[in-house]
Amino acid sequence: MKKTMLIVLLGMVSFLLNPETTQAQVTVEHKPSPPKVKLPLPEKPGPDYQLIPGHWIWHRPSKMYVWVGPHWVLPKENRKWSPGHWQKQKKGWKWIPGKWEKINKRKYFFN
Known part of the structure; x- marks a missing residue:
């Protein structure tokens, strides 16, 4: 079991370190x-x-989506993390990557 987990982890790391790994939005069936x-x-x-x-x-x-496991990051100032999600398209599914979104801090003043 430990050997399998190590192989999966090493595979994920090699995908992440590959310069050709991108955040392209490709539709899959x-x-x-x-x-x-x-x-x-x-x-x-x-x-x-x-x-x-x-x-x-x-x-x-490899012309395929690969899974990246959870990881810890320092949050960006005045931003919150919006997780990615799958979006239905006419001919399949498209992955919409997660991103840091600006937090709207609106102040309302009432007289």
């Missing part, structure tokens, strides 16, 4: 399911870190 093997969640590096959930990225050389 069938929406992929997240992997059934659950890797342990990395330890939180500090109190200010936010967990980015697992998500899909397009891997151009």
